[in-house]
Amino acid sequence: MKISKAAAAAAVAVALALTATACGGSKQDAASDGGASGGAKDKLVVGIKYDQPGLGLKTPDGKFTGFDVDVATYVAKELGYEPNQIEFKQAVSAERENLIANGDVKFVVATYSINDKRKEKVDFAGPYFLAHQDLLVRADDTSITKAEDLNKKKLCSVTGSTSAQNVKTKLAPEADLLELGGYSECLTGLENKKVDALTTDNSILAGYAAQEKNKGKFKLAGLSLSNENYGIGLKKGDKELQTKINAALKKMVEDGSWQKAVDANLGPANFKSEPAPQITEGS
Amino acid sequence: MFDFLDSGQYDVLGAFWVTVQLTLYSAVGSLIWGTVLAGMRVSPVPLLRGFGTAYVNLVRNTPLTLLVLGCSLGLSQTLGIDLAGDTFKETGFRLAVLGLIAYTGTFVCEALRSGINTVPVGQAEAARALGLSFFQVLTLIVLPQAFRAVIAPLANVLIALTKNTTVAATIGVAEAALLMKEMLENEAQAVFAVFAVFALGFVLLTLPTGLLLGWVAKRVAVKR
Numbered sequence: 205m206k207i208s209k210a211a212a213a214a215a216v217a218v219a220l221a222l223t224a225t226a227c228g229g230s231k232q233d234a235a236s237d238g239g240a241s242g243g244a245k246d247k248l249v250v251g252i253k254y255d256q257p258g259l260g261l262k263t264p265d266g267k268f269t270g271f272d273v274d275v276a277t278y279v280a281k282e283l284g285y286e287p288n289q290i291e292f293k294q295a296v297s298a299e300r301e302n303l304i305a306n307g308d309v310k311f312v313v314a315t316y317s318i319n320d321k322r323k324e325k326v327d328f329a330g331p332y333f334l335a336h337q338d339l340l341v342r343a344d345d346t347s348i349t350k351a352e353d354l355n356k357k358k359l360c361s362v363t364g365s366t367s368a369q370n371v372k373t374k375l376a377p378e379a380d381l382l383e384l385g386g387y388s389e390c391l392t393g394l395e396n397k398k399v400d401a402l403t404t405d406n407s408i409l410a411g412y413a414a415q416e417k418n419k420g421k422f423k424l425a426g427l428s429l430s431n432e433n434y435g436i437g438l439k440k441g442d443k444e445l446q447t448k449i450n451a452a453l454k455k456m457v458e459d460g461s462w463q464k465a466v467d468a469n470l471g472p473a474n475f476k477s478e479p480a481p482q483i484t485e486g487s
Numbered sequence: 488m489f490d491f492l493d494s495g496q497y498d499v500l501g502a503f504w505v506t507v508q509l510t511l512y513s514a515v516g517s518l519i520w521g522t523v524l525a526g527m528r529v530s531p532v533p534l535l536r537g538f539g540t541a542y543v544n545l546v547r548n549t550p551l552t553l554l555v556l557g558c559s560l561g562l563s564q565t566l567g568i569d570l571a572g573d574t575f576k577e578t579g580f581r582l583a584v585l586g587l588i589a590y591t592g593t594f595v596c597e598a599l600r601s602g603i604n605t606v607p608v609g610q611a612e613a614a615r616a617l618g619l620s621f622f623q624v625l626t627l628i629v630l631p632q633a634f635r636a637v638i639a640p641l642a643n644v645l646i647a648l649t650k651n652t653t654v655a656a657t658i659g660v661a662e663a664a665l666l667m668k669e670m671l672e673n674e675a676q677a678v679f680a681v682f683a684v685f686a687l688g689f690v691l692l693t694l695p696t697g698l699l700l701g702w703v704a705k706r707v708a709v710k711r
Contacts, residue, residue, distance in 0.1 A: 298671040302678060325676045358575065363656055364668030382575040383659035384559070393564040 248285045250276045251295030251303050251312035251437075255386065258411020258469045259315055268292050270411070274465040275332055275456070276313040279436065282452035297365075301325045304437050311449065312437040315405065317366070318485065327442065328435030328485045329449035332462075334478040336428035337367050337375075338406035340413060342394065343423050348401060351429060354379045360390035360399040367404040367430075375429055387412055395421065405432050410475035424475055435485060446486040453483060491674045492684070502666035503688050509580070509652040509662060510692075513587035514645055520588055521595025526625055528600055539596070547593040551654050555586035559658035575659060583655035591648050598640040602633030607711075635707045642700035646693045663688060 252272050253260035260272040273292070280290050295303050295314045303309045304326045311329070318328045339359075341348060348357065354376035361368035363383040371381055382399060384390050391412065393399040402409065406424055413422045436453075438445050456462045457480040466477045492499065527539030546554070559582055562568040570585065572578030606629050614624040653664035663685055670681045 298668070298675060298678065301675040321673065321676060363659060363665055364670075364672045366672060369669060369672070380574045380576075381659075382579070383661075383665065385556075385657040389556075389560060392560055396564055396567075398564045398567070 247289055247291050248280050248283070249291045249293050249309045250280065251300060251309040251314055252276060252292050253296070253314045254294045256315065256408055256411055257415050259407060260313070261411075262292075262294075269469075271333070271407070271465050271469040272313040272315065274461075274469065275436075275453075276311075278456045278461060278465075279311075279313075279449050279452040282455065283448060300437060304439055307439070310438070311445070314437075315408065315432075316435055316437050317432040318435040322437070325440065326437045327440050327446055328437055329446045330435035330453055330483060330485055331433035331481045332436065332453050332456075333407065333434040334481045335405040335407040335432040335434060337370060337403060337430040337432070338409055338427055339401040339403050339425040340394070340409040340422050341401045341425050342397075343421055345400070348425050348427075351375050351427060354401075357400040358382065358398070360384060360393055360402045361404055362387060362390075365404060370430060371403060391418070391422075401425065403429075406475065407434075407470060410470040413475075414470060426476070433481060433484075443486065450483050450486055488677065488680050489684070491670065491677055491681070496673075497666060497670055499663075499666065499684065499688070502661060502663045503692070505580075505660065505662040506649070506652050506688075507692070509583060509587065509655055509660065510645075510649045512584045513591060513648055513652070516584065516588035517591035517595050517644075517648070518641075520592035521599060522630070524592055524596035525599035525603065528596065529603055529625070531621055543593045543596055546589055547597070549590075551586070551590050551651055552657060554590050555583055555654050555658055558582040558586040576661070579655070579658050579660045583652075583658060583660045587648065587651060587655070591644060591651070594644045594647070595641065598637045598644060599630075599633055601640070602635075602637035603629055605636045605711075606632045632709055635709050638700055638704035638707060642697055642704065645700070646696055649693050649696065650689060 252268065252270075254262040256270065256272075259270045260268070261270050262268055276292075277287055277290065280287070293303070293309055295309065295312050297314075300312050300314060300316060301322065304312055313332075315335075316322075316328075317335075318331055322328075339348060339354075347353065354371070355378040357376075358380045359371060359376070360382045361371065361384075363385060368381065368383050371377075371379060382390070382393065384393075387402065387404065387408065390399065390402045394402050402412075409424055412418060413424065436449055438449070453462075456465075462480050470477060491497070524539050524543060527535040528543070530536060530539075559579070562585075563578055563582055569578045570581040572581050610628055610632070611624050614628045619627065652662060655662055656664035656668065659665070667681060667685045671678060674681055
């Protein structure tokens, strides 16, 4: 009898502890969300990628680095926010539209290609960067010079990504395509010669090639297989914010910080960056 | 709202067919492997018993994603074991089946072992008294009764397996979850509609399994 009572008491304690922590967590979330959508001037919530070196990366010590982060910080400064007032939130590809539409983030800077389907649900500012689908190959590999070479190659890309679909439907339907969960997993195969090339936007590839642990191992093939205009996603119909961000982007290019950010984040690995694109959205 | 289904761009049925194939191959494989494991765990040989126990406890408590990813990154990409697959499509499918069998086999084993416990000890003792060997006792007397007792738990394992096949998408097997990722990438304006299509697909796969095997379980149960 004593034992079962003790067990019951323990169970109740555990249950209480669990519900208590759950409450704490959700309350915190609600508070930060409220701050963002309420338009309070104290915090600015920006959506970025957490897993793309060179573009948007959350480092193990909790800092954020990358070109997208630099752009977001610059735009935020122009909107009147200090760097310590910016709160970065993870925006994985499939959730970007909903994060914006629900007001969870003010805007999204996350390798977000402008296209018509996406414009049905969100508006864009920019573009702030022109990327092309390209290939990352081993540094000593010279066998890929044009898109047709791919049909006999083993390629790797990320499950469901636009680049993977491009390969399957347009570029090289006969290529042997491996789709894995992330680009880092593809790098294992590339290093072990199980795959010949890793394909996605050249900006993302350059970020991986520029990582400290990969330096000198890989290079970009330098093919322009598609045009991806990265824009800053924002709530549909928010013309005021769109104009302000466009102005901020223009200023960033003019005062040279844009080029500096590109060189710092994507510099190494034979990456020839395009000049800053003309701003086309919202005019 | 569901107009993305009419575009002809997505082969939803084909993707679910791969899911069904993954499920069937893995189900057959894990039934065999699980039975072997259960045999090991009740065998009189300490070494086999030890291996069975260690394997089941180790693999059952390893996340399936790790196992399947380990098959791809570890076996295929690092060690070069491709299971005779020529393309990534074949290799990926076989590696996924291997991973699923390794994982699901442990659950089949534990379900069977509970079934073995429902067979009265007297049955095995009587068989021993007749002069049957351990293997004969197990395959002729104990397992047939044990199987009939655990149809319902095995149905649960099968349903879990059906849903677990989605993990194969992480190593690029073109099944339902992979197509869903593709559709979410292109049709982000209809996230909930896409999600509903795939949720419905899995309900259609698992619900009949549960109903059918539940009915079978009632029919064949040994009344004691």
